Amino acid sequence: xxxxxxxxxxxxxxxxxxxxxxxxxxxxxxxxxxxxxxxxxxxxxxxxxxxxxxxxxxxxxxxxxxxxxxxxxxxxxxxxxxxxxxxxxxxxxxxxxxxxxxxxxxxxxxxxxx
Amino acid sequence: xxxxxxxxxxxxxxxxxxxxxxxxxxxxxxxxxxxxxxxxxxxxxxxxxxxxxxxxxxxxxxxxxxxxxxxxxxxxxxxxxxxxxxxxxxxxxxxxxxxxxxxxxxxxxxxxx
Numbered sequence: 001x002x003x004x005x006x007x008x009x010x011x012x013x014x015x016x017x018x019x020x021x022x023x024x025x026x027x028x029x030x031x032x033x034x035x036x037x038x039x040x041x042x043x044x045x046x047x048x049x050x051x052x053x054x055x056x057x058x059x060x061x062x063x064x065x066x067x068x069x070x071x072x073x074x075x076x077x078x079x080x081x082x083x084x085x086x087x088x089x090x091x092x093x094x095x096x097x098x099x100x101x102x103x104x105x106x107x108x109x110x111x112x113x114x
Numbered sequence: 115x116x117x118x119x120x121x122x123x124x125x126x127x128x129x130x131x132x133x134x135x136x137x138x139x140x141x142x143x144x145x146x147x148x149x150x151x152x153x154x155x156x157x158x159x160x161x162x163x164x165x166x167x168x169x170x171x172x173x174x175x176x177x178x179x180x181x182x183x184x185x186x187x188x189x190x191x192x193x194x195x196x197x198x199x200x201x202x203x204x205x206x207x208x209x210x211x212x213x214x215x216x217x218x219x220x221x222x223x224x225x226x227x
Contacts, residue, residue, distance in 0.1 A: 031213060043205045043218035044157060051213075089157065093213075101147065101159040101170055102207075102216060 002028045006090050006105040014113055015082060021075040021108045023090030030092040031100075033066055035075050038087045038107065047088075048075075080112045116140040118219035120206050126225045130195050135222045137189040137206030145209035146189045147216060148181065150174070150202040157205065163189065196226045 007022040023033070032051045036044035050057045050066045050073070057064050063076040077084050090105040119138045127133050139146055148160040162169040163181055180192045189208075193200055203223050207216040 034215070036218075038157075041203075041221075041223075043203075043221045046215045046217060049215055100145075100212060101162055101172075102149075102157075103159065104157040106156045 002026070002103060004028075004090060004092060004103060004105040006088075006108045008108045009106070010109045010111070012111045012113065013080060015080060017080055019077040019080050019084070019110055019112070021088050021090075021110065023073040023075070023105055025071050025092055028071070028092060028103075032093060033064075033073050034091040034093075034102070035062075035064055035073075036089040036091055036104075038089055040087075044089055044091075044104075077110075082112045082114055085110055085112050118206055118208050118217050120204075120219040120222050122222060123220065124223045124225075126227065127196055129198055129226055133193050133196055133224060135191045135193075135204050135206075135224070137191075137208075137219055138187060139189055139206070139208035140210070140217060143208035143210050143217075145169075145212070145216075146181075146183070147207040147209070148191045149205045149207060149218075151205065151221075152202045160191075160204075193224075196224075198226050200224060201226045 003026045005024045034049045035047045038044045048064045050064050061078045065074045087107040087109045089107045091102045093100045093102050121136045146163040149157050151157045159172050161171040161175045178194045183189050203221040205221045206219040209216045
């Protein structure tokens with residue numbers, strides 16, 4: 001069955017350092033992969049989308065890589081700030097259909113300490 | 115920036131009662147979804163809706179659940195006879211086109227007593 005793993009349940013790093021979050025998947029061929037941010041009691045907020053034919057994508061301090069051979073995505077936040085503290089969700093969609101569900105990982109709770 | 119809105123933000127109901135959760139999609143979006151998140155667990159897909167019909171549904175979305183877009187604007191999720199295990203956050207998401215980003219609403223927290 002399809003499986004998505006976000007390797008760390010929680011990650012605690014010092015402000016200013018680069019946070020790196022990992023997402024691995026099995027038994028799946030996603031058309032694209034997304035990263036969302038979720039704060040407690042709130043809905044997921046879209047951050048970045050990377051397609052299967054893209055290796056890397058950047059947006060301000062965020063960078064995502066996508067390796068379809070390794071079936072892995074890495075999500076980086078450079079120059080991390082306490083305001084970056086949240087749960088980050090990896091999400092996959094693999095269907096070129098009229099409507100496509102997203103399958104979410106369980107998330108990594110990132111804490112940035114001052 | 116346009117947003118997905120959901121009402122109510124919180125709903126408390128007795129087991130066996132019917133609830134209707136409402137979502138107002140972003141205006142030019144064509145694809146609509148419901149997801150749920152039980153406290154401490156991952157976000158789970160319930161159902162997708164396009165062109166006034168269900169495109170796909172999960173095994174969670176049984177006969178107690180239904181969706182509709184009655185007036186061309188609101189998108190609703192109805193739970194006919196709530197169970198304790200239906201207690202969760204319910205998120206609506208909308209999408210402009212296939213393979214594009216899904217935008218999530220703030221959620222409705224449902225508590226079934």
